[in-house]
Amino acid sequence: MSDQDKQEQRRKIEALTDELQAIRRDIHKHPETAYEENRTADIVAERLESWGLDVHRGLGGTGVVGTLRKGDSNRAVGFRADMDALFIQEKNTFDHRSVHDGKMHACGHDGHTTMLLGAARYLSESERFNGVLHFIFQPAEEGEAGAKAMIDDGLFDLFPCDAVYGLHNMPGIEAGHIGLRAGPILAASDRWTAEFRGSGGHGSMPHKGTDPTVAAAQFITAMQTIVSRNVDPIDTGAISVGHITGGDPGSLNIIPSDVLVGGTARSFSDSTRDLIERRLGEVAEAIAGAHSCEVDVSYVRGYPATVNWREQTEIATRAAEAAVGAARTDPNLNPLPGGEDFSFMLQQVPGCYAFIGNGFGEPDEFVHAPRYDFNDEIISSGVNYWVELAETELDDMS
Template sequence: MQDLIQRLAEWQEELAAIRHDLHRHPEMGFEERRTAALVAGKLREWGIEVAEGLAGTGVVGTLKGRRPGQRAIALRADMDALPIQEETGLPYASASPGVMHACGHDGHTTMLLGAARHLAENPDFAGTVHFIFQPAEEGLGGGRRMVEEGLFRRFPVEAVFGLHNEPGLALGRFGIRPGPMLANVDTWSVTFRGTGGHGAVPHRATDPTQPMASFITALQGVIGRNIPARETAVLSVGHVAAGDARAPNVIPSEVRVSGTGRSFSPGVREIMGRRLRELAELLAAAHGCTAEVAYRHDYPALVNTAEGVALAAAAAGALASADAVDTDFPPITAGEDFAYMLQERPGAFMLVGNGVAEDGTFHHVHTPRYDFNDALIPIGAAYWVSLVQHALGTAETAGQGA
């Protein structure tokens, strides 16, 4: 199967050119019009049936195998960029100020395009493959919107698969795990209100900075005292706002603190939301103030099925030595909206190493000097092809459902 990577590497120049073009012209979530048009154009050029306009800018390509079969799977890539000012200095760096492909979705789109082209030329499988190019993965829930707009009614599949690059993991190594692999993502905010007053006479005021200070330190007690020790949970403060820097002698009447929560199970998520609210309200009351609490559930945890992981690991293992596939990869406290697709259909989300520099350093996703590794293009594309062969076709484990 090494030769599969080599065959895809024959298109390296062309595929890397697509990747650089996407990188130079990044588009924010639900604004991926140029990207979607490029994707749809390439798919049509290679003889693949194309549906456009799903969840606004989403594209789905559909390819039937040469051999008859009713089964179908979906492979998903994401297309959107981030509001980050690029600092790579690369010749193909972003031409759009403040917008950057800092999560490698340019590479994800390119790898799936490469796989689609190879499969269109070699449709040696039984059944149907749908290539999902989704918009707005970064916080806006493009995947959820595709599901809500009937993605899997229109394109029925028995399983769905995702792939993401992972900086810091050696180039071409794979990481996956059954069960929860990426986290529930929550956003919370608390507004403490008191009377405020003159800083010289605090006994005439109720001071909302007091409950806020207690709240911020008490918050970590939720992790240490309320969440079972075997579970993973994170509560972080990301923003604090109060008063006016020009008036340090005034006790503010309102202070606001907000942050994020991460967990892997619905039970832990419930405990965090409930305890955060209790602490805010009771600490406010203890200081004669009030607290207004908002605790919002954003992306749900991404949960792989055991069968999906087995299939994905077999597909990756066929490309490299089996020890290049870690099927006990540690869960990650970031989120992914591919979770919504996995709520609808079984399947698995695979990570593939974006590599490490010779000195052992790397730039993580969502940072201004990150770049997707072009050497990964044929590896990721070959993984997709191998997955189709394993799920629908010609490899030894053919017929194994996901």
């Protein structure tokens, strides 16, 4: 594409900003949580239909897919945005603050939905790609696995994709900059508990029983060796205790018969995830046994690690460089220990998940904080990224 054409494209996308900002603020004002994104899905579906896309609703609950076909190629690419809000009481005072008590768009999914709508709007009038684009608007990213619900409901059977891409805003990265990396970019996020049981007894006569408090205490220190002694030093993980209960503060002379320890485990590869799960069980059992106690360990797997595919990361990097410039693209972003259900899509289809900088707000303006707000200044950068990605993936010339 000539420089002049490129400038024309930028100008047309910039011209959509007011309309897109109004959509973004309207969605922000009316946040909807997991699987209740009906109003948001209405807005998405109505807009997509008005721009001539084929629209499929009700996939995985409230999910929406809009399809755009140009030319004769059957190569198909999926672009995904999430639509759900969080159970947080918003503390912002601006006009577009949440009108729903206890719910707010504190993770910027209002912005994700808007940027992807902007791309659909622009690309519906573009002839610069050859193939099929599926615009995937999913419910329930926040802990309720809406991506998996859409996959289980036949997302990639009904809309086969050769590649799939996701984009998330991120405070602490310069506004409009894009960061990504090949390989793991977000962690697997799991929960575990270990319940130690002994006879308990009178605190004055510990020799008459078995004491689960000693077993639990030794377990808490011993499990710290799983990451430091068992995980490969060039891989990484995190295991933290978030909860301990046992006994009664009103009965300090009683050795309890039950002590519950629980926490979170993060990892960036399947092998480390398996290892952490196995070793937590082994360490707990061995220590319980050493103290003539018993233990029940439960390990609940949440979202898997979000692992970017190499080839699609190179494509996404080229698109980001074309959209915001090489100086504003970081292809070696450090992985973050948060979790994302886009990981389920990347287990099925090659693809890449990237971050777009939301800029530097106050310290309490991080995602999931009650004063967070998606930065409307980055809408056009996000739209440009999606458009460049469509044109790179479905190149008219190839």
